[in-house]
Amino acid sequence: MPAGPRWNEMIERVKGSIRGTVQGVGFRPFIYTLARRHGLSGYVRNSPDGVEVEVEGPLVGIERFFEEVEAQPPPLARIETVIRRPMPSWGDKRFVIRESLPRGEKDALIPPDVCVCSTCLAEMRDPADRRHRYPFINCTFCGPRYTIVKEVPYDRPGTTMAGFPLCEACRLEYEDPLDRRFHAEPIACPECGPRVSLCDAAGRPLEGEDPLSAACSLIESGHILAVKGLGGFHLAADAAQDEALKRLRSRKRRDGKPFALMVKDLAAARRIAVFNQAEARCLSSLERPIVLLRKRRGHGLSDEVAPRSRLFGVMLPYTPLHALLMEGRFPALVMTSGNRSGEPIQIDNGEALRDLADVADGFLLHNRDIHIHCDDSILRVVAGSPSPMRRSRGFVPGPVHLPEALKDLPPVLAVGAEQKSTVCLTKGGRAFLSQHIGDLHNLETLRVFERTISHLEGLLGVQPQVLARDLHPDYLSSVFARARTGCPVVPVQHHHAHIVSCLAEHGFEGPVIGLAMDGTGYGPDGTIWGGEILLADWVSFERAGHLEGVPLPGGDAAVRHPWRMALAYLDQVFGDGLFGLKIPLLDELDPGQVELVLQMCRTGLNAPPTSSCGRFFDAAAALIGLRRSVTYEGQAAFELEMCQSRTKTKGYPWRVSPLDDGSWLLEAGPIITALVEDLAAGKPAGIMSRRFHLALIEMLSEVCRGIREQTGLSVVALSGGVFQNATLLEGLTGLLERGGFTVLSHRLVPCNDGGLSLGQAVCVALQTTGWSGRFAGGDHQAGSGAVACGGRWGRTT
Structure with missing residues (x-):
């Protein structure tokens, strides 16, 4: 009797359902080639939840096939799960690529927009290639994705x-596996x-065979050009021309805020900036973000690019159109968002021509529609790791993968806060954070906000069962949430959401000591929080400490005019004695304004109390003489960081005291007193800035140490916009880690309000399932018990 086939030679058929970022990334041709290599028959096709594949052949070939699928996917693919199940054999002889499945639950992930690949660039620069100098060249492994897709499955008709x-030539390529x-x-x-076209500010076409070469000539001659890109318009100008950039600042109403730069390649970047290998990797990554880099001495660019900053925000070309534009005779291009300050980036030709006509001298347009806004992403490398400041093009709509415990949560839509708006939609164990939307201060941005929500819900096929919003009732995002019918709305305290956002991206439940440091957040007690030490987990928190509260004279006016905060701190520390202080700021202010602000502070009229760390930075910047008024959010704090001296010095004295409720008060008085003494002694601004930073780092570290002695907690989470300050983030992280703490900080989403919606979503999703937090109902009293070092501690010398 002849022997039967060995087990691994038996013919089997297996169906695989592959989920993740597997559409629009060359996954089907990869599967096709792999199946043929292993002698398998069957098919592959896109489905609403990813890619569906069936393979038939010897079992050993099937096993090797699936091993290679997971081990060696295409560069842009991100496999989450591969579910296999046996099927009856068909006896088919070929492996084919089938038409996509049009219906079903949508669970496929749309890939982000990625930069043009080197192979396409080589073709574009080849005079013999049929796509020579074609500004929309792309392939399966590069080009637009999220900004052009309307629906899934991700196929051209959508x-x-x-x-x-x-x-015919393109069709042959498109249909050849x-x-x-x-x-x-x-x-x-x-x-x-x-196609690309060039026109003047009135929309009249400019003659010429090559619009891109003509556009370069316009920029070289000092003109400002509106350039339609991947996720919206840029305003472009020669970064070495002072007058062009002064006109751009005046027309765009952007006084002082640094412009982003685009350079041809890494070599060009090295001519204007100093950077390390980690920063070079970020610059040249597929995402092509704007990376904050140290300015090189003798960089040759205009001081108008980034006034009062030691940094340039630099990016490399990420579309073929950009690569062609960078062939012009300029060392770098300013490439700032194509909008007026405070308004959304423009994406439509007609609207751009209308709204930017008195900003740009010319328009470089094209007729490929942008379906959804997507600004450039921004990051800063801190201690060797990327720290995102804006998560947008190149990263969105890639999900944040949540811990296993969160995979079965109900879908939640979190609508963020007011500034640096993003929204977050959860589905299964994934949280989909939107691109940067902007500050919700006007109707135009609110419309983009609403459209982003609709687009995200459509792509994911999700209708949320609950909405999460900020505790502040008057934010436009909160108003939107309350007006939307059909599901309950749950508020989340601002600073708790910051900490949960950090915990979620690390997959850590807590509890932790959470340091939430920012400019503004609505507190449960009705005051304005912003310098908070919390004991927190995913769903609950207690306030374990905070910065000393001061009046916020004039409310938002104090945010725009940091000198008001300086007066508030001086009045709190010195009272009427402030008039005897030798401070330049007091000599420069109008006495009537000083009297009005002091009256607000002392009566509480239009001066709500705040513990804001951001406002503490503002006050220091104003006292030192850096910035009495600001033109953009965070300007005073940023310039305070930028002016630091590299001279070795000690931090200012600081003090922490117990409060009656058992929490800790971080007192500003000793720091303000010492800063005033340095002012009177004529110390340089850089020294005073450095001492201020060191004092805050030491004080926060010591508070964590004291709370650890009380509670046993040794994990610290850092979140809030103040931690965009690299000196504070790196210095505090290092000091805490040397003290035996584990430190969690943001690596996937911004520490500022751009990451807030992630924390809101996770917190509310768990609350709706009845998840019990450690600090719910005040079961764990912050600050209970005595600390070994006594009731008050600090450094007073």
């Missing part, structure tokens, strides 16, 4: 490329794809 029928443009949905060429 994108803004649907209106460009493929020519062995071609690197197989089902590259934005595929195009000069014969069938989008």
Whole structure:
């Protein structure tokens, strides 16, 4: 009797459901090639929840096939799960790519927009190639994704490329599984794809065979150009021309805020900035974010690029159009968002021509529609790790993967706060944070906010069961949440959401000592919080300490005019004795204004109390003489960081005291007193800034040490916009870690309000399931018990 086939030679059929970022990244041709290599028959196709594949053949070939699927996916693919189940054998002889499944629950992940690849750039620069100098060249492994997609599955008819029928040459590439443009949905060429045009500020076409070369000439001659890019318009100007940048600042109403730069390549970046390997990797990554880099001496650019800053925000070209534009004769281009300050970035040709006509001298347009706004991402490398300041193009809509315990939570829509708005939608064990929307101060931004929510819900096929909002009732995001019918709305305290955001990205439940340091957040006691030490977990918190409260004279006026905060601190520390202080600021202020602000502080009229760390920075900046008024959010604090001296010095004295409720008060008095003494002694601003930073680092570290002695907690989470300050983040992290703490800080989402919606979503999702927090109902009393070092501690010399 002849022997039967060995087990690994038996013919089997297996169906695989692959979830993750597996559409629009070359996954089907990868599967096709892999199946043929292993001698398997079957099929692959896109489905609403990812990619569906069936393979038939010897069992050993099937096993090796699935091993390689997970071990060696295409560069842009991100596999989350591969679920396999046996199927009856069909006996088919070929492996084919089938049409996508049109219906079903949407669970496929749309990939982010990524930079143009080197292979496409080489083709674009090849005079013999049919796509020579074509500014929309792309392939399966590069180009637009999120900004052009309208619906899933991610196929060409569901994108803004649907209106460009493929020519025969492009169709052959698109339909060939062995071609690197197989089902590259934005595929195009000069014969069938989008086109670039150049016009003046009135929208009249400018003659010339090559709009891009003409655009370069306009910029070289000092003109400002509005350039339609991937996720919106930029305003471009030669970064070495003072007058052009002064006009841009005046027209855009952007006084003082640094401009972003685009340079041709890493070599060009090295001519204007100093950076390390970690920063170089971020610059040249697929995401192509703006990276904050140290200015190089003798950089040759205009001081108007980034006044009063030691940093440049630099990015490399990320579209073929940008690469062609960077062939101009300029060392760098200012590439700032194409909008007026405070308004959303423009994405539509007609609206840009209307709204930017008195800002730009010319317009470089194209006719590929942008479906959704997406600003450039911004990050800063701190202690060797990327710290995101704005998470947008290149990263969105990639999800934040939540811990296993959170995978079965109900879908939640979190609407963020007021500034640096983002929204977050949860689905299963994933949280989808939107791109940067902006500050919700006007109707235009609110419309973008609403459209972003609708777009995200449509792509994910999710209708939220509950909404999360900030505790502040008057934020436009809170108003939106309350007006939306059909599901309950749950408020989340601002600073607790910051800490939960940090915990969520680390997959850590807590409890932790949470340091939430920012400018403004509505406290449960009705005051304005912002310098908070919390004991927190995913769903609950207690206030274990805070910065000393001071009046906020004039409310928002004090945010715009830091000199008001300086007066508030001086009055609190010195009372009427402040008039005898030898402080330049007091000599420069109008006596009537001083009297009015002091009256507000002393009566509490239009001067709500605040514990804001951001306002503490503002006060120090104003006292030192750096910034009496600001033109953008965080300007005073940023300039205080930038002016620090590198000279070795000691921090200012500080003090921490117990309060009646058992929590700790971080007193500002000793720091303000010592700073005033330095002012009277004529100490340089850089020394005073450095001493201020060191005092805050030491004080926060010691508070954590004291709370650890009380509670046993040794994990510290850092969040809030103040931790955009690299001196504070790096210095405090190092001091805490040397003291035996584990420190969690942001690496995936911003520490500022741009990451707040993630914390809101996770907190509310768990609350709705009845998750019990350690600090719910005040069961754990912050600050209970005595500390070994006594009732008050500090450094007073």
